[in-house]
Amino acid sequence: xxxxGIDVGTTGCKAVIFSEIGKILSSAYRxxxxxxxxxxxxxxxxxxxxxxxxxxxxxxxxxxxEAVTALAVTSLGESVVPxxxxxxxxxxxxxxxxxxxxxxxxxxxxRLDDETLYRITGNTLGSPYSLSKLMWIxxxxxxxxxxxxxxxxxxxxxxxxxxxxxxxxxxLANRSLLFDIDRTDWSDRLVAWSGLDRQKLPKAVPxxxxxxxxxxxxxxxxxxxxGAAICAGAHDQCANALGSGVTEAGxxxxxxxxxxxxxxxxxxxxxxxxxxxxxxxxxxxxxxxAFVSFIYNQCGSVxxxxxxxxxxxEHRQAQAGGGDVYNDLFSEIPNDLSSVVVLPHFAFxxxxxxxxxxxxxxxxxxxxxxxxxxxxxxxxxxxFSLKESIATLPGAGIHIDRYRAVGGGSRSETWIQLCADxxxxxxxxxxxxxxxxxxxxxxxGTGTGVFSSLEEGTAATVRIRDCFEPNPDEVSLxxxxxxxxxxxxxxxxxxxxxxx
Numbered sequence: 015x016x017x018x019g020i021d022v023g024t025t026g027c028k029a030v031i032f033s034e035i036g037k038i039l040s041s042a043y044r045x046x047x048x049x050x051x052x053x054x055x056x057x058x059x060x061x062x063x064x065x066x067x068x069x070x071x072x073x074x075x076x077x078x079x080e081a082v083t084a085l086a087v088t089s090l091g092e093s094v095v096p097x098x099x100x101x102x103x104x105x106x107x108x109x110x111x112x113x114x115x116x117x118x119x120x121x122x123x124x125r126l127d128d129e130t131l132y133r134i135t136g137n138t139l140g141s142p143y144s145l146s147k148l149m150w151i152x153x154x155x156x157x158x159x160x161x162x163x164x165x166x167x168x169x170x171x172x173x174x175x176x177x178x179x180x181x182x183x184x185x186l187a188n189r190s191l192l193f194d195i196d197r198t199d200w201s202d203r204l205v206a207w208s209g210l211d212r213q214k215l216p217k218a219v220p221x222x223x224x225x226x227x228x229x230x231x232x233x234x235x236x237x238x239x240x241g242a243a244i245c246a247g248a249h250d251q252c253a254n255a256l257g258s259g260v261t262e263a264g265x266x267x268x269x270x271x272x273x274x275x276x277x278x279x280x281x282x283x284x285x286x287x288x289x290x291x292x293x294x295x296x297x298x299x300x301x302x303x304a305f306v307s308f309i310y311n312q313c314g315s316v317x318x319x320x321x322x323x324x325x326x327x328e329h330r331q332a333q334a335g336g337g338d339v340y341n342d343l344f345s346e347i348p349n350d351l352s353s354v355v356v357l358p359h360f361a362f363x364x365x366x367x368x369x370x371x372x373x374x375x376x377x378x379x380x381x382x383x384x385x386x387x388x389x390x391x392x393x394x395x396x397x398f399s400l401k402e403s404i405a406t407l408p409g410a411g412i413h414i415d416r417y418r419a420v421g422g423g424s425r426s427e428t429w430i431q432l433c434a435d436x437x438x439x440x441x442x443x444x445x446x447x448x449x450x451x452x453x454x455x456x457x458x459g460t461g462t463g464v465f466s467s468l469e470e471g472t473a474a475t476v477r478i479r480d481c482f483e484p485n486p487d488e489v490s491l492x493x494x495x496x497x498x499x500x501x502x503x504x505x506x507x508x509x510x511x512x513x514x
Contacts, residue, residue: 016078017464018085018238019257019454020071021250022168024048024058024109027067029074030451031082034464036475038446039080042073048109056109060095060171064103067172068236075237084243084458085176086222088253088450089168091189092144096151096162101175105158107168108147111362114154115146122146126207132286134204136188136195136296136305143191148210164216169247170225176236178226178244180216184298185249185306187218195283195296221248221300222461222468245461247454248300251277251308257453258418258444259476261301261468266414267449268433268441270423272318274396275310276404276414284410292406293365300457301468307412309403312361313396314423316374319360320392324385344426346386351495353387354378356395357503359510365403372510377502393429394492397436398499404437416440420449427482435488436496445479452476 016039021028025048030041044066048056075082096104108114119139128138137143144165152159166174167186174180187193187200192208194201198218205212219225223246233240247253255267255277262279269275283296283305294307321329325339332339360374376388407414419430419441434441446452456471458464465471 015083015464016080017455017458018071018074018082019253019448019451019458020067020085020087020172020247021253021448021450021454022067022087022089022172023250024090027063027070028448028451029070030448030455031074031078031080032452032455032475033080034459034474036446036452036477038448040074040078041448041451042070042077044070049106054111054113056112057106058093058109060103060105060107064172064175071238072236081239082242083239084245084462084464085228085238086245086247086454086458086461087169087172088247088250088454089172089186091167091186091249091251092142092147094144094148094165094167095171096158096165097171097174097180098161099163104161105151105155108150110142112147113141115148115150116141118146118149122207128290129286131191132290134194134201135191136283137191138290139191143189145191145204145208149208152210162214165214166216170216173225173244173247176226176232176238176244177229181219181223181225181246182216183221183223183246183248183300184218185221185252185300188297189249193218195298198298219246220302221246221252222457224461243458243462245458247457249297250450251275252297252300252306253450253453253457254420255279255306255453256300256456256468256472257446257449257451257476258420259472260418261299261304261472263304264413264415266417268417268419270314270419270421270429272312272314273310274313274400274423275308276400276417277306277308278407278412278414279304279306280412281305282411284412288410292403292410293368294403294410300453308364309400310364311358311396311399312363313358313392313399316358316360316392316396317389317423320389324388340426343386343389344428346384347390347393347428348384348386351491352391352394353380353383354391355495355498355502356388356391357499357506357510358392358395358399363399366406369511372507375502375506375510393432394436394495395499397433398496401437401496402500414439416442419443420447422447430482431485434482434484436492438484438489440484441482442478443480443482445477446475
């Protein structure tokens with residue numbers, strides 16, 4: 015008996031099969047690229063990505079010695095796939111950063127204020143959500159819109175193509191800007207407000223709900239057992255949190271990937287005006303009695319820029335030899351504070367200001383500055399930018415007592431210790447890096463009775479590998495450096511925005 019977790023992202027998908035105690039029995043991964051038909055646009059080729067997902071599932075299954083009894087899928091948020099009831103894929107999937115649909119935002123905003131919208135959805139009006147992109151599809155891909163029976167988020171789409179009924183879990187529905195977070199259903203008011211057809215939206219269900227069984231066709235094509243249970247999954251950040259055991263108030267997942275993303279958990283919705291002031295959303299967790307919010311930046315991409323700018327040839331050689339250049343680069347980081355101060359606004363920055371029109375700064379460069387100094391400055395700044403939002407959480411009644419680090423960056427003990435010192439809080443690291451897939455597997459196990467609850471599922475499968483405590487001396491030094499970071503941004507903000 016085994017459980018499968020499938021994780022569908024923007025640039026790749028994973029299929030991981032776990033035992034009931036969280037041991038990885040088999041895994042597979044495929045990458046894919048998104049299209050940019052025009053500058054700034056981004057869309058996934060739904061049919062091609064589905065072929066990659068199928069190949070990933072089939073490879074994981076063929077390498078596994080035990081039958082998969084249940085599966086669930088986690089995925090990126092916001093993006094949807096148009097399909098017919100007979101599982102025909104009708105078109106591509108617009109990504110969250112795609113500006114198509116932005117032309118509707120001004121008119122929508124004039125008809126519904128942010129606080130009213132937040133009370134319904136837990137979000138304020140913005141470009142990333144499904145709402146405006148669905149409106150764009152209705153107006154510009156009219157034939158696709160009219161032929162579509164249902165628009166499915168990627169989690170529900172994969173489940174549907176494997177044999178499930180069309181459905182969406184609450185956490186992903188929250189990413190649409192059409193979902194009533196308290197009623198846990200599509201908002202009649204918002205659907206009418208948008209001019210969209212309600213019948214084209216899938217049924218909303220709690221994460222872990224059994225929504226179907228693997229079809230004969232999928233079983234024959236992919237090697238999955240016919241009739242294996244398919245359970246509703248979750249938004250990828252929520253599945254990451256679940257897969258690292260972050261389910262209770264006071265804990266937070268710290269994702270260290272392309273985006274750095276902190277996901278604090280809380281039991282009660284704060285007042286809309288309190289969250290709006292802090293630039294924070296409210297979303298259903300994969301756990302039925304909890305909510306989450308997202309504090310994030312794109313600083314993982316800045317680290318990739320550093321790699322490609324300062325060590326492109328070393329990276330190429332490491333790839334050719336099957337190695338990882340990051341190990342060598344991180345070994346060059348000095349033990350002391352970096353000699354430079356960085357403003358990491360090279361790419362989009364999340365709350366509290368949601369900055370998209372600035373540019374970065376590396377201040378304090380000298381002829382003696384090493385590339386290790388620059389990397390450490392970037393790492394320090396990536397955490398400083400998150401610390402600014404974290405400081406506002408107690409005013410919203412949200413407290414973080416400990417973090418669980420997940421993602422590729424969590425392989426670096428140096429980086430995690432830096433996080434602990436700058437945020438002055440304990441960090442833990444689990445022994446399974448594929449937290450999203452594990453969270454999905456726990457949902458599948460809970461939905462089918464393998465585990466009596468999500469708590470039992472995480473207790474059985476999530477294990478802490480090591481802990482990182484803040485060093486008091488470093489905490490003091492970094493608090494002083496953080497204040498310098500804030501002053502530098504205050505001085506240069508207007509200039510950098512003009513040049514952004």
